[in-house]
Amino acid sequence: MLEQIIIILQQKCFLDPQKPVLIGVSGGGDSLCLLDLLTRSGYPVVVAHFNHALRAEAAADARFVEGFAGKLGLPFVLGQADVFDYAQTVGLSVEEAARHLRYTFLFEKAHQVGAQAVAVAHQADDQVETILMHLLRGSGLSGLRGMRYWTLPRPWSEEIPLVRPLLEFWREEIDAYLWERNIEPVVDKTNRDTTIFRNRLRHELVPYLSTYNTGIRQVIWRMGKVLDSENELVEGMVDSAWEETYTGQGDGYLSFRYHVLSMQPKGLQRRLIRRGISLLRPGLRDVDFSTTELALDFLDTPTKSGRLVLAAGLMILLEEELLWLADQAADLPRSFWPQLPSSHDGCKHLTLELPGVVRLEHGWVLACDLNKQVEPAYRSALDNTDMFQAWIDASKVRFPLTIRCRRPGERFYPAGLAGRSVKVSDFMINVKMPARARANWPLVFSDDEMVWIPGYRLAQASLVSDSTAQVAHLHLFKMDET
């Protein structure tokens, strides 16, 4: 076992035999076995014990571990916290709370003593139980693969890894090792308490499953190993797809390129959405299956409103090219739309000369100039495919033009509508202008008559015709803000 562990420590846990390792020791057999092996492998070891103070013997256990470390001449650090209190405060189960406090302690100490890693003594039986637990609670590949030899466990650590060198040793092997080395561990009586979910797996489920297949532990352990390597493959694909689809993150929101995301295979879409959710909700340990499926259905067939509430206060929102994943309360950025600067009583009124420019928010600019050559393709407003440019008959408007936002009840005569007028607000809904952008969308007026809704439609009255003598060219564009 010592020879095997020396190889595992270097090749699977990536440890340097010269640098210190902090090891979490409960006093139970697994952790004493790992402590003994680490010491014999020549690693500088710091022994850490966290007293959960949940059991009567807790203080005695702490003294036992301190004594054990002392006999080996190893430094010892002790942690303690009120687990019950913490569980109530943050609304976690006692088990979850204990785990959180324990790892927080271990990584704080590891940082303080300059340890290269935190080592814990999970072994092959724990691995099997972990996989079964994920299976029973519902999980994809990332849960079914089980625990890993080396990992950076967020949120506790972004730098110091957590390593588990005993993952391939069974309880029997560890017991035999302890017997041979004459090491006597403390007995945690709660280990036999089958009201604790994990203990029930250990003492009831695994023996029960063995009646179907006597090699069930090996079967599950191997499955974890195979799935781990296949999960690596999938994660590699997700990383590339993330690069292609993810466009950025802000306070309570992030966004994807919708058309790229919606072209991905279902399996990748699911992973990308999950990764997005976990960035916005790092606390959420497992994203609910139906939440993700809702989002996937939305990608296939967006709702009419272009938005959908998922769960946990998150919504998904489709606007033009962008798919937003956001807190329902998040203030999404408007910088990718043209918006009028705000004044204290609404949007600002601006004037546009011929020639002239006005500056809008976030680098957007609206420009007007004389068009010397009337391009035939744009003589009809409806042939124009670039809706952010327009050509108008300069004699049919009065300069300077006015740039302002819409007014309640205001109407306009869109080109191509045979002289009928529509309410501006209805028009904006019909052409699917993003709802959040409507109030401050820049509109072009000649006096109080609407000339152009940039990005969408010219008014009938100012269209270029055969008798047009002078053409004005309007252009809305975004300048690079850097």
Place this chain on the structure above:
Amino acid sequence: MLEQIIIILQQKCFLDPQKPVLIGVSGGGDSLCLLDLLTRSGYPVVVAHFNHALRAEAAADARFVEGFAGKLGLPFVLGQADVFDYAQTVGLSVEEAARHLRYTFLFEKAHQVGAQAVAVAHQADDQVETILMHLLRGSGLSGLRGMRYWTLPRPWSEEIPLVRPLLEFWREEIDAYLWERNIEPVVDKTNRDTTIFRNRLRHELVPYLSTYNTGIRQVIWRMGKVLDSENELVEGMVDSAWEETYTGQGDGYLSFRYHVLSMQPKGLQRRLIRRGISLLRPGLRDVDFSTTELALDFLDTPTKSGRLVLAAGLMILLEEELLWLADQAADLPRSFWPQLPSSHDGCKHLTLELPGVVRLEHGWVLACDLNKQVEPAYRSALDNTDMFQAWIDASKVRFPLTIRCRRPGERFYPAGLAGRSVKVSDFMINVKMPARARANWPLVFSDDEMVWIPGYRLAQASLVSDSTAQVAHLHLFKMDET
């Protein structure tokens, strides 16, 4: 349920409502439900029943299904075979044998009647049981994802798909449908026989797991769905990697580009090896975990002999650039090595003029010509990096040269060995010439003195020196055989 099934039939089973579907009907509730739904959806249906003759009621069941089809005015086809006899002959379990005979029958009939697909009535509970069965027996992603809506089930069919439209409906939903439609199925009493593995899963394991999580069926079903889409991703990667690594297949063997294969991530290597094994052993339903791991270890660290027996009479063999996966008895091709044509008493003796060529096996050619310009880089034989070309002092050999294979005990004086001689057979071993190629490897002699072992070494005596007046150029190469 009817509305849902109409969508599933088209979007998940890819069926054309105009074309006939052959449906396997046992007479049980699931198959009658599917039959009723298919008929109501307007598909032309052919009813097929396979009489396993394993139970007392079997003949009555067959008559029942025939009558049911008759009442609906649907064509009916009946199959029957001696399952026990077949199971004994081919060495399968009775369950496996029945399954094999049933699907063989269904696809034969489907072919005869021109059906677009064979439909079977597996539902959501069957799906959960299938996944659990794979889990208990040990499986990777491809087993844990469960059954699929659409599949080409080899070895029964390469063209007509097997579809399972009921995969998302639970037993309770189907029972409710039957009740509502007033359909009374036959009861298969063996369904309650828990000595049958699957029945034990249904009646014992699933209820037991529900004590851990009441939603266990949904959890497992969803897991299958997620893993299916992730398996698709992995399969896509395997397809590309297969293109890059697989070089071809023959009778009882196939080969990979070793250096490309050994650079792949572990997860891909495992899949590629498994795919290779399943091509050579299509009967093997699941490739054993340890078999694949043996092969993966070999990829990392080939054995000294360059070969390893895996299992099921298969071996893995590394030769130069190629990794072979082969029957132990397979006659691997020699076409990628230069080989002398065989004569009845060994290899053929050939003569090589100056200038001249001799043709070897499989398009290999050995050529000799006068080299007008002695290239300085090749003045020393040891500087030559292309071991399939050699430059010799024409005055130190006698033309025509002789091309033949080695003789027992024969020795030669390799260049660079300070005049010492070695046994040709030992030399071949030392330079790692593939064992299978040694006997017929073409060697170049001047009378009976060895001049060149193509691909490896010149003899000391014929080296070009400063006093060389005339240089002969020897060249061994493979011509395109097309």
